[in-house]
Amino acid sequence: MKLQKLLAVLLALLLLAACGGPADPTAPPATPAQTPATADEPPTPADTPTQTEHPEATEAPGETEPPAETEDPTETVDPFAPPEVVVQASEGTEEIWTYSDHYNPSGLQASDSYGALLPYVGRVLQEQGYAILSVPLYGLCTPKGEVVTDGIYRDFRYSEGFLLLERQDEDGTLYTTLAAQDGSWVTEEQTYTYAGIQHDVAILQDGDGGLHCWNGRGEKIADFPADAFDPWLTDIFQEMGWAVLSAGGPFILGRVDDVVYAFTYNYNGQWGQEEPLWLYLDLGTQTVSDVPPAGMPETVEQASGGSSVDLPGGISGYPETDPFTGVTYYDSTNWDTMEIALYDENGTLLVENLASWSYFNSSRVMAGLATVPSAYTLETHPGWDLFDWASIDTGETVFRYRPKTPAD
Numbered sequence: 001m002k003l004q005k006l007l008a009v010l011l012a013l014l015l016l017a018a019c020g021g022p023a024d025p026t027a028p029p030a031t032p033a034q035t036p037a038t039a040d041e042p043p044t045p046a047d048t049p050t051q052t053e054h055p056e057a058t059e060a061p062g063e064t065e066p067p068a069e070t071e072d073p074t075e076t077v078d079p080f081a082p083p084e085v086v087v088q089a090s091e092g093t094e095e096i097w098t099y100s101d102h103y104n105p106s107g108l109q110a111s112d113s114y115g116a117l118l119p120y121v122g123r124v125l126q127e128q129g130y131a132i133l134s135v136p137l138y139g140l141c142t143p144k145g146e147v148v149t150d151g152i153y154r155d156f157r158y159s160e161g162f163l164l165l166e167r168q169d170e171d172g173t174l175y176t177t178l179a180a181q182d183g184s185w186v187t188e189e190q191t192y193t194y195a196g197i198q199h200d201v202a203i204l205q206d207g208d209g210g211l212h213c214w215n216g217r218g219e220k221i222a223d224f225p226a227d228a229f230d231p232w233l234t235d236i237f238q239e240m241g242w243a244v245l246s247a248g249g250p251f252i253l254g255r256v257d258d259v260v261y262a263f264t265y266n267y268n269g270q271w272g273q274e275e276p277l278w279l280y281l282d283l284g285t286q287t288v289s290d291v292p293p294a295g296m297p298e299t300v301e302q303a304s305g306g307s308s309v310d311l312p313g314g315i316s317g318y319p320e321t322d323p324f325t326g327v328t329y330y331d332s333t334n335w336d337t338m339e340i341a342l343y344d345e346n347g348t349l350l351v352e353n354l355a356s357w358s359y360f361n362s363s364r365v366m367a368g369l370a371t372v373p374s375a376y377t378l379e380t381h382p383g384w385d386l387f388d389w390a391s392i393d394t395g396e397t398v399f400r401y402r403p404k405t406p407a408d
Contacts, residue, residue: 086349086395093375096388096400100146107177107188108149108165114142114183116324116367117163121386122151123404136403138165140183141389143367145399148183158323158362159197161216166194178202178214181323185218195237196252198260201283203252209236213260213283224281228288232267232277248272250279254300258283259293261300313347324367331364342370342392355387368392369399376402 102111122139137151157164158181165177176193179186191207200216209226229250237250248271249264260281267277278299280292292298308316309330317330320342330343331354342351342365354364355371364371366389374386389399 086352092397092400093402094400095402096397097141097145097147100142100148103147103149105150105152107152107167107175108140108179108183108186110179110183110186112182112184114148116143117141117148117179117181117183118143118366118369118389118399119153119156120151120389120399120401121403122149122401125406139401141399141401143369143389143398145389147401151403153177156362157194158366160200160202161323162197162202164194164197164202176204178204178218180216180218187214187218194239196239198252198255201255201260203260205237209233211237211281222281222283222286224286224288229279232279232290233264234269235264235266237262249276253302256296256300259296263299311343311345311347315343315347317343320363320365322365322367323363327365327368329365350392351390365392372397374400376400 100114102109102113108117117140119138120141121136123137125135125137135154138153138156139151140148140153142148153165153167155164155166161181163177163179163181163183165179167175167177169175173190174193175188175190177186177188189204189206189212192204192212195203195205195211197203201221202214204212204214206212206226209229211224212220213222213224215221233250235250237252239251248266250262250266251264252260252262254261260283262279262281263276264279265271265273265276267273277290278292280289280296281287282289282293308318310316311330315330315332317332319328320331321328328345329350330345331340332343333340339352340354341349342354344350351370351372353373355373368391369389370392371387372390374388376386386403388397388401390397
């Protein structure tokens with residue numbers, strides 16, 4: 001009997017398990033099973049559940065969703081990352097310029113409105129020598145692309161805030177213009193030539209060999225007539241440079257306070273002497289002596305030119321300082337392509353190819369603009385480089401001028 005009762009209990013338990021037990025009130029509600037998609041049938045939006053299909057689902061207490069990723073405000077910028085803009089050579093041929101309100105075809109007029117004065121090739125002449133040479137004549141423009149003068153200047157120079165220009169009349173008379181590099185003051189002298197610029201003093205030489213000095217405000221501060229040098233010199237002053245060092249001088253070499261230093265190996269009627277003669281030009285007394293003033297050094301050293309600088313990224317470049325902004329850039333020549341690229345101090349490429357060095361007695365970067373090769377070429381001299389001015393920041397060409405030629 002007991003055995004029969006035990007069997008009956010076991011049978012009841014088995015039947016109960018087969019039919020399913022009572023629902024657990026704490027269990028989550030069951031969801032319909034999804035039919036997996038086959039390889040031939042890609043899932044449809046109805047087959048792909050989204051969060052809106054389960055609005056009843058909530059986060060468990062104490063659990064939060066991780067915040068969305070945001071940029072780290074302290075993250076540093078990679079200095080070697082390429083810039084947003086790399087200035088390239090001009091491809092267009094349309095002229096980009098207008099006339100300045102102070103335009104003067106015959107020469108520079110003073111104005112405070114230019115901001116900066118930049119050179120451009122305005123005309124190309126052909127001169128007959130051993131060969132027919134194409135000679136550029138330069139004009140001046142502003143960073144806004146405004147022409148201030150036509151191409152009338154044979155040479156130009158920027159140094160220590162001064163702008164020096166040389167032109168010739170049709171009869172061959174030489175005129176030298178000395179000005180502030182922003183054009184705020186201008187003076188022009190007939191038959192004067194450049195002698196030197198030393199520490200904010202510009203020195204011009206007249207046709208007899210006398211020297212005349214101006215300060216950075218355009219004020220004439222001293223005159224040294226030619227006979228002031230008669231006891232020692234028989235030759236006029238020459239521009240200091242590698243091409244004339246063998247000539248032996250005289251040269252203007254430096255300045256300490258109010259004393260300008262000159263030296264020469266050609267003096268007392270003899271050329272190429274072993275020891276140089278030093279002369280001291282006192283701006284205060286406007287006198288010349290071969291003995292330094294009391295307390296002054298006997299000699300000064302020539303300022304050295306810029307040497308190459310090793311930049312990040314294995315780049316070696318020579319410094320070029322913008323005379324208007326004071327920012328220093330670095331040019332590096334690719335000797336395979338002969339292209340000259342411009343970099344910043346971090347080794348970041350800014351300008352793909354600067355215009356040829358042969359034009360400039362100054363930096364090829366001025367007022368935030370760089371010289372880039374122009375699309376123009378000259379039939380009279382194929383391959384002779386011309387240049388446009390382009391913004392280093394935006395890459396936009398702001399000035400392009402088609403030079404006049406003998407054919408025009």
